[in-house]
Amino acid sequence: MREDKDVLTVTKPLENREVVIEIKDLRKSFGDNHVLNGFNMRLYKGENLVIMGKSGSGKSVMIKCLIGLMKADSGSINVMGKDIRTLDQTTLDDLRTDVGFLFQGSALYDSMTVRENLEFPLRRHMNKFGEGLDTESLVLETLGNVGLAHTVNMMPSELSGGMKRRVALARTLIMRPKIILYDEPTSGLDPITSKEIIELMLSIQQKYKTSSLIITHDVDCARVIADRMILLVDGIDYAEGTFKELLKVTDQKVKAFFKH
Amino acid sequence: MMAKAQITEGIKDFLIQIGELSHFAGRFLREAPKRPFEFNELLRQCYSVGNRSLTLVGITGFIIGLVLTLQTRPTLIEFGAVSWMPNMVGISIVREIGPVVIALICAGRVASGIGAELGSMRVTEQIDAMEVSGTNPFKYLVVTRIAATTLMVPILVILGDVLALFGSYLVEHFKGDVSFQLFFNKIFSSLDFGDLIPATVKSFFFGFAIGLVGCFKGYNCKKGTVGVGMAANTAVVMASMLIFILDFIAVFVSDIFYEL
Numbered sequence: 176m177r178e179d180k181d182v183l184t185v186t187k188p189l190e191n192r193e194v195v196i197e198i199k200d201l202r203k204s205f206g207d208n209h210v211l212n213g214f215n216m217r218l219y220k221g222e223n224l225v226i227m228g229k230s231g232s233g234k235s236v237m238i239k240c241l242i243g244l245m246k247a248d249s250g251s252i253n254v255m256g257k258d259i260r261t262l263d264q265t266t267l268d269d270l271r272t273d274v275g276f277l278f279q280g281s282a283l284y285d286s287m288t289v290r291e292n293l294e295f296p297l298r299r300h301m302n303k304f305g306e307g308l309d310t311e312s313l314v315l316e317t318l319g320n321v322g323l324a325h326t327v328n329m330m331p332s333e334l335s336g337g338m339k340r341r342v343a344l345a346r347t348l349i350m351r352p353k354i355i356l357y358d359e360p361t362s363g364l365d366p367i368t369s370k371e372i373i374e375l376m377l378s379i380q381q382k383y384k385t386s387s388l389i390i391t392h393d394v395d396c397a398r399v400i401a402d403r404m405i406l407l408v409d410g411i412d413y414a415e416g417t418f419k420e421l422l423k424v425t426d427q428k429v430k431a432f433f434k435h
Numbered sequence: 436m437m438a439k440a441q442i443t444e445g446i447k448d449f450l451i452q453i454g455e456l457s458h459f460a461g462r463f464l465r466e467a468p469k470r471p472f473e474f475n476e477l478l479r480q481c482y483s484v485g486n487r488s489l490t491l492v493g494i495t496g497f498i499i500g501l502v503l504t505l506q507t508r509p510t511l512i513e514f515g516a517v518s519w520m521p522n523m524v525g526i527s528i529v530r531e532i533g534p535v536v537i538a539l540i541c542a543g544r545v546a547s548g549i550g551a552e553l554g555s556m557r558v559t560e561q562i563d564a565m566e567v568s569g570t571n572p573f574k575y576l577v578v579t580r581i582a583a584t585t586l587m588v589p590i591l592v593i594l595g596d597v598l599a600l601f602g603s604y605l606v607e608h609f610k611g612d613v614s615f616q617l618f619f620n621k622i623f624s625s626l627d628f629g630d631l632i633p634a635t636v637k638s639f640f641f642g643f644a645i646g647l648v649g650c651f652k653g654y655n656c657k658k659g660t661v662g663v664g665m666a667a668n669t670a671v672v673m674a675s676m677l678i679f680i681l682d683f684i685a686v687f688v689s690d691i692f693y694e695l
Contacts, residue, residue, distance in 0.1 A: 268571075271566075276567040278560045282561050282563065285555075295565075299569060346568075
C-alpha cells in the first residue's frame with residue numbers, strides 16, 4: 176500500500192461533498208511494464224476533475240479499469256457506492272447506464288446513422304426511462320443540445336472530426352448519465368474546434384448537473400475546465416490541486432506539465 | 436537449431452490458436468441461449484451473408500456444373516458410359532463438390548468480411564463503446580453473425596448445387612440431346628438420404644466454422660489497421676483449413692454409417 180504522504184497535495188480534500196467515484200491503490204501491469212503503481216483518486220459530485228499525464232502514463236488504462244473494460248491487478252474502484260470489480264454483468268451494465276464515456280476517437284458505430292447511434296443504447300435500456308418514452312423527440316432534443324439536429328440522418332463518415340465528437344457526446348448524454356468520463360476529448364481537433372468542445376462540455380455539465388472525469392494532456396483544456404486536477408506520473412497520483420495551485424508548484428515533474 | 440526453434444514456436448502458436456478458438460466457440464455456446472435475443476440483428480446478418488454471396492455462389496455453382504460435365508464427357512464416352520453422366524454429376528456435386536466449393540467461396544467472401552468489420556470495430560473502440568453502453572457486444576455482434584452463417588451457408592450450398600446441376604444439364608442437353616426430365620430423373624434416382632443428409636449437416640458445420648473464425652479473428656484484432664488486414668486475411672486461411680478438416684471428419688463419420 177502506498178503512503179498518502181507520497182502525493183503532493185495542494186488543496187485540502189473536499190470531505191463534506193458526496194464522493195461519486197473513489198479509486199484506491201489501483202495497480203495494473205502488462206508483463207514487466209507496470210503502468211499503474213497504486214493510483215488513488217476521488218471524484219466529487221458535480222465537479223470537473225482533470226487527470227493529466229504524459230502519453231503512455233496510464234491515463235487510458237486507468238479510465239478503462241474504472242469502467243470495467245480492463246481488469247485491474249489489484250486495488251478498489253468504487254462507483255456510486257458499488258465496487259465495480261465485484262459486480263455481476265447485469266448490475267455492471269445497469270451501472271454503466273449512469274456513467275457516460277466519451278472515447279478519444281468518438282467510436283461512433285459506422286454502419287449506423289446518427290439517429291441509430293443515439294437510439295442504440297436507448298432501446299436497450301428503455302426501463303430506465305419508463306413507458307411512453309418518445310425516442311424520436313429525445314434523439315432530436317439531445318442532438319439539438321450539441322447543435323447537430325440537422326445531422327440526424329447522416330452517416331458518421333459524412334461528419335467532420337469535431338461533429339463526430341459532438342455526436343458521440345450526444346450518444347453519451349441521451350442516457351442521462353450522472354457521471355461522464357472523457358478520454359482525451361480534444362485530441363486530434365484543431366484549436367477552434369477544441370475550444371468549442373470544451374465550451375460544450377461546460378454547458379452540458381451545467382445543464383445536466385453531471386460529474387466529469389476528464390483525461391487529457393491538453394493544458395489549455397485543463398485550464399478552462401478543471402475544478403481540480405491530478406497529475407499522473409509513474410503510475411501514481413503524483414500531485415493534486417487546482418490549476419492555479421499546481422502552476423505555482425516548484426517540483427520539476429509538476430513544472431514539466433505546464434511548460435509551453 | 437534455428438529452424439527447430441521456429442518449428443517449435445510455430446506449433447506452439449498453432450496450439451494456442453486452437454485453444455483460444457475452442458474457448459471462443461465455448462463462449463458462443465454459453466451466450467447463444469441467453470436473453471435478450473437479437474432477432475433484428477440476426478435477420479440483418481442473414482440478409483447480409485446471403486445477399487453478399489448470392490451472385491458469386493450462383494455463378495460459381497453454374498460454372499462448376501458446366502466445366503465438370505464438359506471435362507468428364509469425353510472420358511465417359513470412351514468407356515461407353517455417357518448415360519451415367521447425370522448420376523455421376525449428381526452424386527459428386529451434392530455429396531462433395533457443392534458443399535466444399537460453396538463453403539470455400541463463403542470463407543473468402545464472408546469470413547474475411549466479418550473479420551475486417553469486427554476488426555475495424557475493435558481498433559476504433561466501437562466494441563468498447565457498445566460494452567460501456569451496457570450492451571453485450573459478444574451477443575450482439577458475434578452470436579448473431581455465427582448464427583447467420585450457420586443458417587445461410589446450407590441455403591447457399593443448396594442454391595449452388597441446383598445451379599451446378601442446371602449447368603450440367605445445359606451441356607448434356609446441347610451435346611447429348613438429353614431432356615430436362617430424363618436428366619433430373621436420373622439424378623434423383625441416383626441420390627438417396629444417405630447422400631443428402633451428410634451433405635446438409637456438414638454444410639451447417641461449414642457455416643458455423645466460417646462465422647466462428649471470422650468473428651474470432653475480428654473480435655480479437657490487435658495492432659491497428661495492420662491488424663484489421665491480418666484479421667481478414669487469416670480468417671480466410673483458417674476458415675478454409677477448418678472446412679477441409681471438417682469435410683474429412685464428415686466423410687469419415689458418414690462412411691462408418693454406410694458400413695453399418
